[in-house]
Amino acid sequence: MTTLTRRSFGALIGASATTLATPGLLRANSTGRLVIIGGGFGGASAARFARINYPDVDVTLVEPYPTFVTCPYGNLILGGKRTLPQITHSYDGLRARGVNVVQDRAADIDPDARTVALESGASLQYDKLIVSPGIGLRWGAIDGYDQAATEVFPHAWMGGDGSQITNLRAQLEALPEGGVVGLAIPENPFRCPPGPYERISMIAHYLKQTNPTAKILAFDSKEGFSKQGLFEDVWAELYGDMIEWIPANQDGRIVAVDVQNKLFISEFGEEHRVDVGNVIPPQTSAAIVRDTGLANDTGWVPVNSRTFEADAARDIHVIGDATIAGPMPKSGYIANSTSKTAVSAALADLTGGSAPSDPVYFNTCYSHGGEDYGISVVAVFRATDDGFEATPDSGGLSPRGPLSELAENRRLEARYADAWYDSITRDMFS
Amino acid sequence: MTRKQLLAVSLLAGIAATGAKADDRTPLLAQSCAGCHGQSGEGMGEIARIAGYDRTAFIAIWEEFRNDERPATIMNRIARGYTDDEVAILADYFSSIE
Structure with missing residues (x-):
């Protein structure tokens, strides 16, 4: 897999997995491939931020559900103040921004080959991987x-x-x-x-x-x-x-x-x-990060506080509820806020910039x-x-x-x- | 047009700010505000518009929030978390948005 060129990889994926949407979105002058696992507060925010600020990077988002139901405001359904459609969100906006949204479940990560195996049998090659898998x-x-x-x-x-x-x-x-x-x-x-x-x-x-x-x-x-x-x-x-x-x-x-x-x-x-x-x-933490050895014996994932790169693997950045990030809470806003620093740090390597200095993470x-x-x-x-x-x-x-x-x-x-x-x-x- | 203004206009227009360098703290700092005040500080529901805010007023009001000299719900608590340098970056950014 690693010997394939980007183009032939794209063609292979396009041919082998019908669930992979619009492989043609792979950009001709791509400076790299960012794969994001999980389309929630961390992953969706990361995908959108990457497309806006790093337009030359290919962004693929892997998410098993066709739409996203937020946990925030779910309690308001119980209170009779919201309905399910009001807290359900489509990935079409991200697709329109050029994110390759793949409806599939990440089954395995190979940090050495830098591939993500999908439940459907397909495989994705990454230069940088962001994992925002949530809880188990x-x-x-x-x-x-x-x-x-x-x-x-x-x-x-x-x-x-x-x-x-x-x-x-x-x-x-x-x-x-x-x-x-x-x-x-x-x-x-x-x-x-x-x-x-x-x-x-x-x-x-x-x-x-x-x-x-x-x-x-x-x-x-x-x-x-x-x-x-x-x-x-x-x-x-x-x-x-x-x-x-x-x-x-x-x-x-x-x-x-x-x-x-x-x-x-x-x-x-x-x-x-x-x-x-x-x-x-x-x-x-979700099974994908425990199964691939990114979590430690607490069951959660230790990460670098400035880049969110996992302690256990190069080029894999883990954000959101799965991480060990106390005293920051396991909240959607923290997943959103930290996703942008994680993207910036990961892509700095690929685009010749430096990692963010003095990051600030915000939560309400x-x-x-x-x-x-x-x-x-x-x-x-x-x-x-x-x-x-x-x-x-x-x-x-x-x-x-x-x-x-x-x-x-x-x-x-x-x-x-x-x-x-x-x-x-x-x-x-x- | 300064680089910051260019960046602000680009973000406002939803156009990619090509080559946003991670060593410029503006995009990441401004993201904190966007969580409630809208993507370009345009305001959201009853949350105030901060796009196009006069730079001097932005800094003065921030200082009032920080010192509990202004009626507040949550901005007083937020304001105390940022340094003068960071407030200046935010004031530059949001004042530059049309």
């Missing part, structure tokens, strides 16, 4: 929770085809009057630290209107969580005693489920019957608590020689205080969250 769910970490169990107790923690989040929404609609909704929330680290607590809020927002005697039991494997004070204010102000949060030190860790009898079973053997269950299982995580009720955490991160750090004396949480004094602040943050969603999804797909 740790099947078996909760006894009884396997693929089949997700139909009864959806996780709704990966966008996929959208069926997990609509499943959970349908179950909430069918909840018996005064019924019990249970959530099982994992230990750190996991995707979207404030996500479970926004979800609790959005479920309560919906039930308050349709089923006000219902109960939400949030079983947590931790004893604290992101934006905790702000969320506890939301719950007290808007939802009274509908929500009960049960931390690990009050036997909140769910270690097993029984889908037949709809039971959550705690660490100390307590059985909790729920009418609707949402199990957010413990997580690891907005959460919706209810109607016109937004809260946020902000951070500006910088690379250090051995990792990442939050810029001192910056960032932080929305102010706390009585809703009577902060109503306009909460309303504005809710609208800013909506604008963030529109802006960042354009930054990925337009």
Whole structure:
């Protein structure tokens, strides 16, 4: 494969794999081939940024799903504030920019040959590879929770085809009057630290209107969580005693489920019957990076803080939730923000530039608590020689205080969250 | 036309800024703002337009956010995370967009 010229490689791919769209997009004067695995917040942003800023580079994006369902704003489907089509995005905008979008699943990476094997049997040659594969769910970490169990107790923690989040929404609609909704929330680290607590809020927002005697039991494997004070204010102000949060030190860790009898079973053997269950299982990096030796024994991928090149392989840059990047959160905005530094660093090698100096990584995580009720955490991160750090004396949480004094602040943050969603999804797909 | 203006116009027009060099911090720094303020700072929903902002005013308002001297929801928290040099780069960039 490596002895083929670029042109003959393109022709070969075109001939051998009908799933590969428009091989003619390979540019005649290409300065290199950038292959990107994963079309989410990291990968789609990387592809678009590369096409705009490095027009001579061939960009191929490998993504198994035909469209992208965002995890951000998925909770708003549960709250009745969005529908699935409103959070589903097409790759046509990237195609129009000249990205070769390949609907396939990356099955294997060969770092020595610099090839990506696809599930369909085709193979892609790269000069630089960006991998933004997202998370994997740790099947078996909760006894009884396997693929089949997700139909009864959806996780709704990966966008996929959208069926997990609509499943959970349908179950909430069918909840018996005064019924019990249970959530099982994992230990750190996991995707979207404030996500479970926004979800609790959005479920309560919906039930308050349709089923006000219902109960939400949030079983947590931790004893604290992101934006905790702000969320506890939301719950007290808007939802009274509908929500009960049960931390690990009050036997909140769910270690097993029984889908037949709809039971959550705690660490100390307590059985909790729920009418609707949402199990957010413990997580690891996606299989592609663990199978190819890019992850270490934590299950996550160590990377260079200035280039995002994986410690374990040359010319492979890993971004997004799969990486070890604390104190940066596993968030869509961080995947988006870091993708641009990763692209710039990777392509500097190919285009004669230098790697970005003093990169700054930016994150705002907005959460919706209810109607016109937004809260946020902000951070500006910088690379250090051995990792990442939050810029001192910056960032932080929305102010706390009585809703009577902060109503306009909460309303504005809710609208800013909506604008963030529109802006960042354009930054990925337009 | 300066190189920065050229870059700004190119990005605004959706035309590739050919040869954007990674050692120019402008594109990567400005991306932080684009996440909420729109691709070229054009504003988004209730989020303010920053494209075409007067350079001196941009820096002065940033300083007010940084010192909590201006009503804010999140920009006060963001403003404290950037150095004077970085704010000047952002002011150059966004003031250059028509």
